[in-house]
Amino acid sequence: MEKIKLVVIGAGAWGTSLGTLAAKNGHEVRFWSRRSGERLSEVVAGASIIVSAVSVKGVREVVCQLGEIWGQTILVTATKGLDPETTNTPSQIWQAAFEGLPVVVLAGPNLSKEIQQGLPAATVVASTVMDAARKVQEVFSSSSFRVYTNSDPLGVELGGTLKNVMAIAAGVCDGLELGTNAKAALLTRGLTEMIRIGTNWGANAETFYGLSGLGDLLATCNSPLSRNYQVGYQLGLGKSLEEILAGLEGTAEGVNTTPVLIQRAKEHNIYTPISFLVYRLLLREITPQEAVSALMLRDAKPEYAVDF
Template sequence: MRETTIAILGAGAWGIALADLASANGHKVRVWSRRGSANLEAVLQDAQIILSAISMKGVSDVVSKVKSIPLSPKTIFVTATKGLDPQTTCTPSQIWQTAFRDYPVVVLSGPNLSKEIQQSLPAATVVASHDTAAAELVQLVFSSPRFRVYTNPDPLGVELGGTLKNIMAIAAGVCDGLHLGTNAKAALVTRGLTEMVRIGKSWGAKTETFYGLSGLGDLLATCNSPLSRNYQVGYQMALGQTLPDILDNLPGTAEGVNTCQVLVQRARHHNIAIPITEQVYRLLQGEVSTRQALSELMLRDTKPEYN
């Protein structure tokens, strides 16, 4: 395809990995960071794609900055952030779409550990949008022999899959840190997926999306890799370290910590059963130990599997 001008907002590991993928395909890429010296208006000038890979806490502020800058009416927004807004419980794409109602917004999410992608190891991801043409253009921009990109018409489901699995990754880290074994880990991940589907359905996402790359795929990758920051939070807490100490020494943001708090608020308001998330929340709040959280999950009332 012909050269596309892409503005990447966020110079963390994920933003740089995506910039490298697009550059390798021959596209013109500019990167902007909130802590860098690059001028945002200059970075956005003539950009056909604006891709946000900033942490959740910075999304609203950056959206406001971008909104003050004149853009081409054909610009496509892509969000690769995984999280929920603490004030509104909105997803990143919902924040972007609210601010830019007349522009297509595409969600990019999948089992994509940035360190592996930077090592040119093979991976796959999903780009989802209500605008099929926009999703297909983004698909072409990032597709390569080492990075396979699929399209999906359910942006909310794709986004929630990538967001909710971070909570399950914290639980998976605890499981491994306590050396609970393969049986326990398999049960946790399977029931975690059930919980993700339950939340997604209540939100309006499609069930089948959670069984794809952005749901089950991302869940498996994040729950089984020490490269995952969320996994590291749970693993190190199981070893007795405190949450503040872990976060202070973590390279980058563990979005699952914030997501867990926001999700518990929303689930309680809508009366959604989220037993794993509830125990992760209590653990992060210091209300229970890792062992107590495990005991409470194992001693819940018996029930049919699919209720």
């Protein structure tokens, strides 16, 4: 394998995990964060791959600091969230800023702590430029980290983003001790809601049945390692959102994603009953118990596989 220079923007748990995977494959890896004290444009000079692993709120700032990207550089975005100003995804922000730049989305059931422990995991790299996706696949693949390619970057990105909202709902379900039946129903209908949103956006429905959709949903909604799950779980225990966030390590992107998602859903008339109740719960307009009642008492309807 050709050895390359790779720069990871963002030195949090996720960025560090990705950089470590590439370094173990023999690649030259450099990390940059706001605390680095170096100019970002100088750090990325000569890089074959740039990985953006910052929070969604930091994407525009990084774009501005980069200035220009030259040559055959590939940009990998590993950020899960929606821009509060435009409701755009991170890859859409990158593509608008650097026209013609090969952008690859990386997402999947990838809990950072498990990857750091060397436990087996799989992910998806998606792009409209498949040569770029295959290059990223080669750089990160190992015996403990299996990488698949996909040609639907929007669907892969939305799968990783929307499941964070569902993870909050799943955490509430467990915090209230509602049982396995309730959680299974919640996740099934949550996936349906994710597909409804994604297809309205222009993504492929089948993408959400893959690793970045169903896979990430299962991992995030069932693990205490998930920050979004922890937010919901502690809300179910009766704690306030402010109290939960103050004691949380890192960012729970679902908290920031939810209001942006609801804004877009209203603009495009998308039916999002679970996301809307999470939104109201985060605003303290309803209690966790009231959210459950609202879901259970909706109008009766048939279930069809095509009824997204």
